Amino acid sequence: MNSNTDILFTRRSIRKYKKDHHISDELVKFIHDAAMCAPSARNRQPWHFMITRQRDKLDSLAELHPYGKMLKDATMAVLVCGDINLEDRESYIVQDCSAATQNLLLAAHGVGLGGVWLGVYPRKERIEAMREIFQYPDNIIPVSLVSLGFPDEDKPRNSNFNPKRIHLEKWNETWED
Numbered sequence: 001m002n003s004n005t006d007i008l009f010t011r012r013s014i015r016k017y018k019k020d021h022h023i024s025d026e027l028v029k030f031i032h033d034a035a036m037c038a039p040s041a042r043n044r045q046p047w048h049f050m051i052t053r054q055r056d057k058l059d060s061l062a063e064l065h066p067y068g069k070m071l072k073d074a075t076m077a078v079l080v081c082g083d084i085n086l087e088d089r090e091s092y093i094v095q096d097c098s099a100a101t102q103n104l105l106l107a108a109h110g111v112g113l114g115g116v117w118l119g120v121y122p123r124k125e126r127i128e129a130m131r132e133i134f135q136y137p138d139n140i141i142p143v144s145l146v147s148l149g150f151p152d153e154d155k156p157r158n159s160n161f162n163p164k165r166i167h168l169e170k171w172n173e174t175w176e177d
């Protein structure tokens with residue numbers, strides 16, 4: 001299409017990061033600005049973003065998250081959380097925070113960072129493990145953890161298009177029948 005939509009197709013999960021790189025406050029603010037532009041049910045915007053750039057915390061997160069070993073080399077991590085005092089329906093919190101997570105990842109990619117979404121919700125043991133590090137109160141539900149850094153791997157453009165998943169007016173009529 002055009003360059004405005006390119007980041008949608010070139011974003012990939014990046015799990016290898018350049019060492020000793022700093023992510024400026026300007027970039028941190030930019031990606032969170034984008035995250036907070038996400039749609040949310042009833043426009044409640046129930047999200048909070050808990051950031052850590054401390055090496056010891058990133059190393060602990062790498063140990064605590066079963067699929068989070070890349071955090072050992074990450075420059076930063078963001079825990080995307082919802083606040084039940086702002087949105088009382090947990091299912092909306094999950095959807096809203098997921099939309100914010102994707103916006104954050106796309107914005108990060110757009111400014112030259114690489115990141116990967118690490119699932120937290122609904123795994124009780126991961127929710128409790130995150131609490132050990134981030135010490136959030138009981139009204140907070142962590143949904144995803146994002147590992148971020150400057151990419152040290154190249155991945156090809158995504159191409160997952162599957163015409164059979166597009167149903168033309170009726171379930172049995174797909175694009176490629």
Ligand SMILES: Cc1cc2nc3c(=O)[nH]c(=O)nc-3n(C[C@H](O)[C@H](O)[C@H](O)COP(=O)(O)O)c2cc1C
Nearest residue numbers: 011012013014015066067068116117118119120158
């Ligand atoms: C809800 C969710 C949970 C995920 N959890 C993990 C995870 O724990 N560790 C990981 O390395 N990747 C995780 N991913 C990233 C997926 O593995 C990745 O998006 C998928 O393989 C497609 O690759 P791509 O993002 O490069 O297109 C998760 C993605 C989502 C949406």
